[in-house]
Amino acid sequence: MTVTGLLDGPGAELLADACASYQPGQELQLVEKLRRQYDAALVTTAVTQASLRHRAVAKFGPDAARMFFTPDGLEQATRSTVGSHRAQRIAATLPGSSVVDLGCGIGGDLIGAARAGLRVTGVERDPATAAAARANLSALGLPGEVVVGDAESFDLAPYDVVFADPARRADGRRVFDHNAYSPPWTFVTELLSRTACVKVAPGIPHDAVPDGVEAEWISDAGEVKEAALWSGRLYAGTARRATLLPSGASVTEAPEAESGPVGQYIYEPDGAVVRAGLVTAVAAAVDGWLLDPRIAYVTAAKLVPTPLASAYEVVEELPYKEKALRSWVRTHGIGTLEIKKRGVDLDPAQLRKKLTPKGSASATLIITRIGRDAVAYSCRRVSG
Numbered sequence: 509m510t511v512t513g514l515l516d517g518p519g520a521e522l523l524a525d526a527c528a529s530y531q532p533g534q535e536l537q538l539v540e541k542l543r544r545q546y547d548a549a550l551v552t553t554a555v556t557q558a559s560l561r562h563r564a565v566a567k568f569g570p571d572a573a574r575m576f577f578t579p580d581g582l583e584q585a586t587r588s589t590v591g592s593h594r595a596q597r598i599a600a601t602l603p604g605s606s607v608v609d610l611g612c613g614i615g616g617d618l619i620g621a622a623r624a625g626l627r628v629t630g631v632e633r634d635p636a637t638a639a640a641a642r643a644n645l646s647a648l649g650l651p652g653e654v655v656v657g658d659a660e661s662f663d664l665a666p667y668d669v670v671f672a673d674p675a676r677r678a679d680g681r682r683v684f685d686h687n688a689y690s691p692p693w694t695f696v697t698e699l700l701s702r703t704a705c706v707k708v709a710p711g712i713p714h715d716a717v718p719d720g721v722e723a724e725w726i727s728d729a730g731e732v733k734e735a736a737l738w739s740g741r742l743y744a745g746t747a748r749r750a751t752l753l754p755s756g757a758s759v760t761e762a763p764e765a766e767s768g769p770v771g772q773y774i775y776e777p778d779g780a781v782v783r784a785g786l787v788t789a790v791a792a793a794v795d796g797w798l799l800d801p802r803i804a805y806v807t808a809a810k811l812v813p814t815p816l817a818s819a820y821e822v823v824e825e826l827p828y829k830e831k832a833l834r835s836w837v838r839t840h841g842i843g844t845l846e847i848k849k850r851g852v853d854l855d856p857a858q859l860r861k862k863l864t865p866k867g868s869a870s871a872t873l874i875i876t877r878i879g880r881d882a883v884a885y886s887c888r889r890v891s892g
């Protein structure tokens with residue numbers, strides 16, 4: 509059952525009722541109650557929709573209450589913060605341009621683009637998903653069209669910009685290999701010979717990015733969400749960029765950096781900076797150096813606030829030995845223990861369990877490798 513039955517008339521009334529009474533975990537009771545008043549098949553669709561709207565708040569904020577979803581469509585949709593960041597970059601470079609979104613899903617990216625004043629056309633091969641995208645533009649009062657069709661045979665000539673967010677799921681499972689995208693990677697790389705923006709998984713290998721294309725790793729609230737590939741007139745002359753939302757801080761250069769002994773502070777670069785291979789930009793920003801040339805921790809003598817990294821004050825260096833760490837936890841009465849690690853093979857959750865934290869103090873343990881040696885630093889989180 510598609511969302512079309514819920515767009516107007518009794519279906520819309522039913523959906524409003526379902527959303528008003530919806531409580532997670534109480535779906536069966538709600539279905540039973542609504543069936544007394546409405547058509548049974550439509551009730552299930554409406555309650556599913558109410559549950560999807562509830563989940564969608566994390567991605568779409570208050571807009572979710574007016575939007576329409578399919579379970580897969582919501583799962584794969586771009587969160588509005590990231591979608592609007594990309595859309596604004598397109599609008600700033602090519603204001604008012606026409607954008608075709610190949611495989612638009614439920615329209616997460618279409619919405620951001622339409623709001624940025626771009627003229628949008630979505631192409632989606634799944635009719636139910638396309639219906640949700642169409643309903644979303646209309647529910648949010650945004651202009652644009654959605655066509656059911658195959659991205660690979662769609663005529664791109666009339667559009668200034670091509671956007672694609674290839675499906676990264678096969679049989680309900682997430683696909684990490686970019687060669688398994690749909691539409692396929694061969695098609696995506698062809699798109700990158702025109703003015704295009706393509707969203708890919710953040711694990712994309714640097715050498716898979718074609719020459720003359722920028723890869724922008726984007727994080728939101730400290731979590732790396734995606735890499736966006738920019739080509740043609742959207743290429744800004746830089747190969748790699750890290751952008752951190754919500755601040756919008758962005759870096760593109762990786763200056764030379766020394767490595768040396770730990771200073772008073774350790775900085776943990778944001779994941780987007782790490783993925784983009786721009787860790788030395790953090791060293792430059794905080795007047796610091798690397799702890800080890802191959803590990804993404806920066807250290808410095810001073811505390812310099814930066815949106816690019818979280819800062820920790822080093823309290824003491826500890827041997828990376830379970831017994832020594834357990835005694836440190838006990839002596840300091842540490843009950844809340846955050847464990848950070850890079851370059852060492854360990855499971856922080858398991859180690860935390862073994863160290864049996866108990867008490868009212870809290871601390872961060874940073875475990876890393878310097879040369880061949882594993883070291884641990886007891887730290888106090890100061891920012892980020």
Ligand SMILES: C[S@@+](CC[C@H](N)C(=O)[O-])C[C@H]1O[C@@H](n2cnc3c(N)ncnc32)[C@H](O)[C@@H]1O
Nearest residue numbers: 585586611613615616617633658659673690691
């Ligand atoms: C990752 S989702 C897009 C999500 C969208 N950017 C959003 O924010 O809501 C990819 C979509 O591409 C569609 N798709 C995959 N291959 C396609 C093709 N060859 N032609 C048209 N649509 C396709 C899938 O059905 C899926 O809905």
